[in-house]
Amino acid sequence: MNHLLNGFINSLTLVNLVACFVGAMVGTIVGVLPGLGPTVTMALMLPFTLKYGPATGLIMMTGVWYGAMYGGSTTSILVNIPGEAASVVTCIDGYQMSKKGRAGAALALVAVGSFIAGTLGIMGLQFFAPLLGNAALSFGSPEYLAFMILAFVLLSNLSGEFPLKGGLMISLGLFVSVVGINPMDSYPRFTFGWDELMMGIDFLPIAMGFFGVSEILNIAVEKYVVPEVKKVRLRNLFPTREERRRSVFPILRGSILGFFVGLLPGPCTVISTFVSYSIEKKISKTPQEFGKGAVEGVVAPEAANNSAVMGAMIPLLTLGIPFAAPSAVMLAGLRMHNIEPGPMLFTTRPDIFWTFIAAMYIGNLMLLILNLPLVGLFGRIALIRPPIIIPVISLICLFGIYSVRNSIFDVWIMILSGVIGYFLRKWKFPIAPFIIGIVLGPTTENSVRQTLMLFKGNPLLIVGRPVAMSLLGLAIAFIVYKFISPFFGKLKVEEPG
Amino acid sequence: MGKPTRWSLEAAFDSIITGLGIVIIITSLSYGLGTFRRPGPGLYPFFVGLSIVIFSMVILISELRPQTRPALFNRGDVKTLLFMIVAFCLWILMIPLLGYVIVTLLVTYGFCKIMRLEGLWKPLSISAGTALFIYLLFDYWLYIDLPKGILG
Numbered sequence: 327m328n329h330l331l332n333g334f335i336n337s338l339t340l341v342n343l344v345a346c347f348v349g350a351m352v353g354t355i356v357g358v359l360p361g362l363g364p365t366v367t368m369a370l371m372l373p374f375t376l377k378y379g380p381a382t383g384l385i386m387m388t389g390v391w392y393g394a395m396y397g398g399s400t401t402s403i404l405v406n407i408p409g410e411a412a413s414v415v416t417c418i419d420g421y422q423m424s425k426k427g428r429a430g431a432a433l434a435l436v437a438v439g440s441f442i443a444g445t446l447g448i449m450g451l452q453f454f455a456p457l458l459g460n461a462a463l464s465f466g467s468p469e470y471l472a473f474m475i476l477a478f479v480l481l482s483n484l485s486g487e488f489p490l491k492g493g494l495m496i497s498l499g500l501f502v503s504v505v506g507i508n509p510m511d512s513y514p515r516f517t518f519g520w521d522e523l524m525m526g527i528d529f530l531p532i533a534m535g536f537f538g539v540s541e542i543l544n545i546a547v548e549k550y551v552v553p554e555v556k557k558v559r560l561r562n563l564f565p566t567r568e569e570r571r572r573s574v575f576p577i578l579r580g581s582i583l584g585f586f587v588g589l590l591p592g593p594c595t596v597i598s599t600f601v602s603y604s605i606e607k608k609i610s611k612t613p614q615e616f617g618k619g620a621v622e623g624v625v626a627p628e629a630a631n632n633s634a635v636m637g638a639m640i641p642l643l644t645l646g647i648p649f650a651a652p653s654a655v656m657l658a659g660l661r662m663h664n665i666e667p668g669p670m671l672f673t674t675r676p677d678i679f680w681t682f683i684a685a686m687y688i689g690n691l692m693l694l695i696l697n698l699p700l701v702g703l704f705g706r707i708a709l710i711r712p713p714i715i716i717p718v719i720s721l722i723c724l725f726g727i728y729s730v731r732n733s734i735f736d737v738w739i740m741i742l743s744g745v746i747g748y749f750l751r752k753w754k755f756p757i758a759p760f761i762i763g764i765v766l767g768p769t770t771e772n773s774v775r776q777t778l779m780l781f782k783g784n785p786l787l788i789v790g791r792p793v794a795m796s797l798l799g800l801a802i803a804f805i806v807y808k809f810i811s812p813f814f815g816k817l818k819v820e821e822p823g
Numbered sequence: 824m825g826k827p828t829r830w831s832l833e834a835a836f837d838s839i840i841t842g843l844g845i846v847i848i849i850t851s852l853s854y855g856l857g858t859f860r861r862p863g864p865g866l867y868p869f870f871v872g873l874s875i876v877i878f879s880m881v882i883l884i885s886e887l888r889p890q891t892r893p894a895l896f897n898r899g900d901v902k903t904l905l906f907m908i909v910a911f912c913l914w915i916l917m918i919p920l921l922g923y924v925i926v927t928l929l930v931t932y933g934f935c936k937i938m939r940l941e942g943l944w945k946p947l948s949i950s951a952g953t954a955l956f957i958y959l960l961f962d963y964w965l966y967i968d969l970p971k972g973i974l975g
Contacts (some may be wrong), residue, residue, distance in 0.1 A: 373965050490885075494840070494878035501847060504868045513864040515854060516847070539911070546938060547900045629937055640869050716947060717934030720907075721927055721953050724914050729967040734915055741911045748904075753833045771867045783860030 499763020586636020
């Protein structure tokens, strides 16, 4: 409790409050606008973390992430266009509610639901993260390796329609992480005499290219249709008694489900919305209303995606392993300050963790207070046409990546990655596994080497490590399930384009 | 809808990735694999290369089935795509010479035109606004040392 109190004292400084506010607002706008997703925006925030310190940076970046989850729902409900992949499901019933004149009520319920889910998610994070962090203290390299293998198996399967493509993207990411001087034996690998490659390929320009530039190219090529926005007045924001009653349990279910789905590798926020929607439809007494403006189909997925953001923080903070692209950017931000998240974070830098927790409570409240009156403004932002927004976003990306290391080479890497990413998206190769492969590459190689040396070259000795064996067992069970599931019918979760 | 074909741009990409995997394997061998007891610098990339070859070959084989493929984009799309890439590249090539202010003005204007923003004043005001925003955010606030070029 003392830690949390200190966290509140630290986060109530002017700098941190402004960071929280800016992060949440920028995140909401990013969620509303096409072009920049939370990953790219968080990467663009990295120069700010250098100026204001790790806790402030972390607060700002998380604000962007959960702000984007909120903002995405606004356009889904008002114009039937998801600003963010995690709000695709919200379009189904959200826009139908809007057509029935219930847009204001839908937005208000989503705001309250997201607030409740976010708060419950933070409570979960506050409770589980230190516990898991302590448990992870006993992890050795075999356990880390087994955990990484399980993560890769799940990631390749949950990140798109084609697990093989997910697997290939992870492998390519692992390869990119190998380029440069190997810190263990100072041996340069795959540099081919290029000085620029000696220090390795930074993952940020690649992430910016794959998530930012490729999306910019995609929007530039696509034909733009002007959406029609439903007008929302403040007095229309009040939901009816019936709508409120029907929303309570879906919000709670979405919150709990989202938090645990957030622990999974891959696009957890997106997956949480699909799972939440299908569960609500399955248990509903009026499933025929789904698709025609059922309030449960709006509030539950939105609660789930907000809560999933908090769940996704757990692997990052307790193990130092990011399972989603935005948390990979956060890891990069912390590493820029020589802070390595993981089990030791709670003992070496408890101030960062608790300031971060406290700031998330505050940020969540800020979103609720600010967003409801500003719904009309966000609706208008959604109407800004690509010919105006794309040139500005392109320039921000160019300067943003240049400013991280003052490197023109990084800008070349970003553009090359953007062009490759554009085609990979067209061919349905999932992008996130590639980025996570790059970030987890060095840890994976360390774990492989240390495990082999620990076992004196005999990998079978892993049998004597129960935790590692259980994790490997889970990975194998999942692969077996994937092979036999076509014979029994399977649950398919697709990454929306 | 065109005729079913075996070959596609995606299959060509898969072949290149398979080739890359083979290069990684061969290069890793030259670094030395060592033994499981004492892993060499090439051991880990060797297995990464191997997994790339396996995954990409399986994808390539499945991709080579004759099938009708929708066109990725039409001629107009290609033109827009190429112009966008050229504008990005021009930013990189011109910034050391002309400095960030002039390049921002020019490239933003170029992007507006590629995105078919009509007229003169709208693109010009967006360019000027973007240049001012970049100056305030990166140069004035964050003290990033941006190339000044001929204005420096």
